[in-house]
Amino acid sequence: MFSIGLTGGIGSGKTTVADMFAVRGVPVIDTDLIAHQITVPGGVAMPLIESTFGPAYVAADGSLDRAKMRTRVFSDNTAKAQLESITHPLIRAESERQRNAAQGAYHIVVVPLLIEAGDRASKVQRILVVDCPVDTQIERVIRRNGFTRDQVLAIIERQATREARVAAADDVVVNDSAATLETLQREVDALHVRYVAMASGNSKPRT
Structure with missing residues (x-):
């Protein structure tokens, strides 16, 4: 099936745009959601996370x-690599399913x-980036998550x-402070029409 890789920095509005595609009946596979699902109480990643990092990293409810x-x-960085070695294969398997x-x-x-993953981009036909200025990212994440400015900057620096x-994008949706839900809806509508047309042409994956 024709596959679109949707990406963007933290606070860019990826979920908002993805939800708009979902409303139009497009299947959305969200790797962040999968990452959350495998680390909830009883999640498939939790036993290995606990054995690797210890019970101190397991909340009272088992998540x-x-x-x-x-x-x-x-x-x-060693702990980061250990965590990724546990979660990434599980996320990829569920994403493929x-x-x-x-x-x-x-x-x-x-x-x-997606961009940082490099060769994973070859598994999608197009890359759609949700873009906004860094200052807008910082403001949104502080408001949404309650992080400090330094915490948000640390995340951005790793992306x-x-x-x-x-x-790297084939298509860009600009979701800056001037964007409204109406303008985003119009952009998603236009992209949806384009992607349906492209899919009917059986485009090959990116190289």
């Missing part, structure tokens, strides 16, 4: 203590670090630059 793990991996089960002309795969994402 991942996200705040404590976030602090750990941002200060310890959902992609294989998807029906329709095309589907959307939401991957926050591809805005310029790198836009350079």
Whole structure:
């Protein structure tokens, strides 16, 4: 099936745009959502996370203590690699399962670090980037998550630059402070029509 990789920096509005495609009947595979699902109480990643990092990283309800793990991996690259070695294969497997089960002309795969992943981009036909200025990202994440400015900047610094994402994009949705839900809806409508037409042509994956 024709596959669109949707990406963007933290706070760019990826979920808002993805939800607009979903309303139009497009299957959306959200790797962030999958990452959350595998680390809830009883999640498939939790036993290995606990055995690797210890019970201190498991919350009282059996889920991942996200705040404590976030602090750990941002200060310890070895711990970050260990966590990714546990979660990434599980996320990829579930993502592939959902992609294989998807029906329709095309589907959307939401991957926050799609550009950083490099060769994973070859599994999609097009890359759609949701773009906004860094200051807007910072403001949104502080308001949404209650992070400090330094915490948001630390996350942004670990992601591809805005310029790198836009350079890698086939399509860009600008979701800056001037954007409204109406303007985003119009952009998504136009992209939806384009993607359906492209899918009918059986385009090959990116190279």
